[in-house]
Amino acid sequence: SSGINAEYGLCLSDSPKVKNMGATLLYELIEQNPELQILASYSRHLMSGLSDFFVATKDPVFLPKLRSAAFKAFAALGESQEDIRKCIIEGENIITQLKFGLQDESTEVQVAALSCLHSLSRSVKQLRTNLLDAEVWQPLL
Secondary structure (H helix, E strand, C coil): CHHHHHHHHHHCCCCHHHHHHHHHHHHHHHCCCHHHHHHHHCCHHHHHHHHHHHHCCCCCCHHHHHHHHHHHHHHHHCCCCHHHHHHHHHHCCHHHHHHHHHCCCCHHHHHHHHHHHHHHCCCHHHHHHHHHHCCCCHHHC
16 A cells, blocks of 8 residues: 555656656556555546646657556556446546557557557446447557
């Protein structure tokens, strides 16, 4: 729990480099651990903070890194719990960001967005409604 709080704090930093490191560490910490995913999801501030990564900097070097880190963190958060996937999809404008991410010129961002889409699409309900309606799959064709 203290590790998640530390990574959360790093995600809120003003420095793009520190934000990237925080989101990457968060992803690595919770990726295969449903209990930590649940614990991390309790903070709605974490999810909105990660959403800010999509526009956090104008720096062309760090923007792709931040976008990739955010997609990976969202993928890890939504990996195993339906209610967390629902919160991510309904509350964080992730669908629009996924559409942009899947078409990004950075391969790193595309792969991370695809991983996030894979994680969120594990929910049949979300797949049938939000993801299908938004035509997130279009860039994949």
